[in-house]
Amino acid sequence: MITTxxxxxxxxxxxxxxxxxxxxxxxxxxxxxxVRSVAVGMWVxxxxxxxxxxxxxxxxxxxxxxxxxxxxxxALEISAAIEGIGGEINAFTxxxxxxxxxxVLDEDLRVAIDVLADVVTSSLIxxxxxxxxxxxxxxxxxxxxxxxSDVVHEQFSAELYxxxxxxxxxxxxxxxxxxxxxxxxxxxxRRHYLPTHTVVAVAGNVTHEQVVELVAAAxxxxxxxxxxxxxxxxxxxxxxxxxxxxxxxxxxxxTEQANLVLGTTGITRTDERRFALGVLNAALGGGMSSRLFQxxxxxxxxxxxxxxxxxxxxxxxxxxxxxxxxxxxxxxxLKICREEILRVVADGITEEEIVRGKGQMRGGLVLGLEDxxxxxxxxxxxxxxxxxxxxxxxxxxxxxxxxxEDIDAIARDVLTRPMTLAVIGPYEDKDFSPFVSV
Numbered sequence: 001m002i003t004t005x006x007x008x009x010x011x012x013x014x015x016x017x018x019x020x021x022x023x024x025x026x027x028x029x030x031x032x033x034x035v036r037s038v039a040v041g042m043w044v045x046x047x048x049x050x051x052x053x054x055x056x057x058x059x060x061x062x063x064x065x066x067x068x069x070x071x072x073x074x075a076l077e078i079s080a081a082i083e084g085i086g087g088e089i090n091a092f093t094x095x096x097x098x099x100x101x102x103x104v105l106d107e108d109l110r111v112a113i114d115v116l117a118d119v120v121t122s123s124l125i126x127x128x129x130x131x132x133x134x135x136x137x138x139x140x141x142x143x144x145x146x147x148x149s150d151v152v153h154e155q156f157s158a159e160l161y162x163x164x165x166x167x168x169x170x171x172x173x174x175x176x177x178x179x180x181x182x183x184x185x186x187x188x189x190r191r192h193y194l195p196t197h198t199v200v201a202v203a204g205n206v207t208h209e210q211v212v213e214l215v216a217a218a219x220x221x222x223x224x225x226x227x228x229x230x231x232x233x234x235x236x237x238x239x240x241x242x243x244x245x246x247x248x249x250x251x252x253x254x255t256e257q258a259n260l261v262l263g264t265t266g267i268t269r270t271d272e273r274r275f276a277l278g279v280l281n282a283a284l285g286g287g288m289s290s291r292l293f294q295x296x297x298x299x300x301x302x303x304x305x306x307x308x309x310x311x312x313x314x315x316x317x318x319x320x321x322x323x324x325x326x327x328x329x330x331x332x333x334l335k336i337c338r339e340e341i342l343r344v345v346a347d348g349i350t351e352e353e354i355v356r357g358k359g360q361m362r363g364g365l366v367l368g369l370e371d372x373x374x375x376x377x378x379x380x381x382x383x384x385x386x387x388x389x390x391x392x393x394x395x396x397x398x399x400x401x402x403x404x405e406d407i408d409a410i411a412r413d414v415l416t417r418p419m420t421l422a423v424i425g426p427y428e429d430k431d432f433s434p435f436v437s438v
Contacts, residue, residue, distance in 0.1 A: 001212070007391045016379055016389065017208040021216055024196035024229040028379045028389075029211050030203040032372060038204030039376035040112045041101040042120045043384045045199075045232060046192040048172075049095045049165040049313075057137070057172020057180060058188040060093040061130075064137060065185065066100065067091070068129040070122040073115070081115050089115070093170055096235060096313060097384055103373055106205040110214055113200075117218035120198070125189060130182040138178075141171050148259045148424040149305075149324055151251070156261040156320060156422035159249040162242050166313065195219065196229050201380025204372040234385050235314040236270065244417035248432055251424045258327045258425030262337050264417040266310055266317025267410075270387060275361075275398045276406035277310055277319070277414065282357035283349040284308045284340065285321060289356060291340050292321065302329045302336075314385070319414050327425050334421075334432075345415050348408045361399050365392065 002020045006028070009015035015031040048059050067089075068075045082089040087104035089112075100120055102112040144150055154169050161167030172180075202211045219225040244265040267273055285292040285308025296306045303325040311318040321341070325333045349357075368374050369392065382389040390398075421432060 003208070003212075006389050014392075015208075016391075018383065019208070019212045020231060021195070021212070021219070021225060023219075023225050023227045024194075024231040025215070025219060025225060026199045026231050026383055027208075027212050027215050028199060028201050028383045029206060029208045030375050030379050031206065031208070032204050032375065035205050035372060036106055037103060037372050038106045038109045038112065038202060038206055039101065039103045039372035040109070040116055041099050041201045041376045041380045042116050043199040043201060043380040044098045044100075044120070044193055045096070045197045045235065045384050046098060047094050047096040048168065048170040050192070051165055051168075051188075055180065055184060055188050056168060056176035058185050059098055060171050061133065061137060061177070061180065061185055062123075062189055062193075063091045063093045063098060063100075064133040065125050065129055066119045066123040068133065069124050069126070070118045071124065072118060072122070078115060078119060081111060085111060087112065095166055095170060097381070099377075099380065101373070101376070109202075109204075109206060109210070113202075113211070113214045114218050117200075117215065117222060117224075120193060121219065121222040121224040123189065125182065125186045127182045130185060134177060137171065138174055141174055141177065144171060148251075148253060148255055148257070149322075152259040152261050152422050152424045153320075153322070155249050155251055155424065156263065156420060157318070159247040159422055160244075160263070160265065160318065160420045161316075164241060166241060166316070195224055196232050199380050199383045201376045201383065203375035203379065234387050236268075236387065237315050241316045245420070246418040247420035248429060249420075249422045250427050250429045250432060251422075252427060253424055254426050255327070255424065257324050258330045258423065258427070259322070259324045260330065260334060260337075260424075261320045261322050261422045262334065262341075262419060263318060263320030264414065264419050266319040266414055267312060268315055268317055269312035269385065271312075271317075272398075273406065273410045273413075274310075274312060276402045276410045278361050278399070279354060279357035279402050280344070280349065280407050280411055281308050281310050281319070282360040283353040284344055286357065286360055291344075292323075292337065295336050295340060296323060296325075296333055300332075300336075302326075302333050306333075327427070330423070330425065330427075338419075341415050345411050348404060348411065351404070354402070354404060354407065358399050358402065362396055365395060365399075 007016040089102040091100040104112045306323040
């Protein structure tokens with residue numbers, strides 16, 4: 001075993017340590033001695049963008065199936081083991097990773113680690129469970145499809161990235177879920193759910209040595225520890241991501257509200273310019289004081305919800321502007337969105353907006369790390385997908401270091417790229433062709 005201290009913390013708090021167990025399993029912990037809870041997350045470096053067409057939806061399908069049963073616990077025993085001690089257990093799937101997590105009292109750390117390790121390493125994936133969860137996932141897809149404010153983002157990604165894994169929906173489609181069989185799901189599980197692909201992250205009132213001992217014991221019981229394999233390094237590149245291009249996707253629905261996303265490709269998660277882009281995003285559409293909110297909602301009353309956002313992946317990213325409005329107002333709303341984007345490129349943002357944007361980022365970071373769950377997510381995701389784990393103070397320093405020149409440069413790069421538009425509402429493609437330059 002190799003143990004290193006990633007951040008020394010202060011007064012025993014905030015110490016982040018990392019151990020690599022035999023077989024390449026990584027364990028990272030952050031000490032929070034003033035709390036009485038513990039958050040445990042098992043992060044697997046596999047997500048929807050890793051799926052071949054015949055496995056489409058498998059990552060999310062596994063998120064469901066792993067809670068259905070192991071050789072030692074059935075579905076009820078898995079949930080009851082955590083809920084019976086007042087804890088919570090859940091999971092989520094993203095495009096580049098999947099996380100299984102639990103939050104419990106510090107005295108119940110052993111239970112949380114044992115249950116999660118059992119789930120992640122030893123799922124049975126029986127044919128009956130696959131058929132039962134197939135229906136559940138189809139219901140989840142139907143529920144998702146009933147919310148156009150969610151679907152429009154999915155349609156935007158599909159148009160932006162085309163028919164590539166990163167452009168496909170995380171849930172899969174009704175057709176792909178109907179088609180995928182138990183054997184393909186089980187093969188996907190065996191191939192990817194390996195110690196070399198996994199990070200166990202724990203934050204709370206714990207010691208690193210205690211966590212390492214419990215994790216090692218749990219994985220040894222499952223026969224999933226040993227060997228001299230090295231951890232899979234962070235994903236810093238990918239294949240098949242197309243460059244920015246103009247695109248238009250209109251999904252005709254007789255809705256009472258129109259939903260739109262206008263945007264383009266962004267930057268990668270390790271791009272040093274991400275801090276400048278964050279400040280720019282805050283000024284353009286990051287809150288009630290942002291330009292989009294003020295122009296579209298406050299001054300004109302054209303929409304209830306409007307904002308801008310950024311997403312980063314290993315080898316690409318997104319920058320988008322969202323608005324939901326009456327169908328009759330969409331031309332005006334879209335015009336304002338484009339004008340504000342062009343105005344930022346031409347004139348930059350004000351010093352007051354820079355100060356406010358930095359304040360939003362600083363506050364959002366620090367306030368978002370007030371509980372064990374968010375601390376666990378920071379160190380788990382940091383170990384799995386970044387090439388370094390920055391301390392909170394280091395992140396704050398990089399935010400403070402952003403200059404107006406940095407913001408102008410990232411605006412000229414990202415916001416002048418060809419734009420893609422996705423719309424859901426009572427429209428046809430021809431209604432928006434003037435807004436997208438082909």
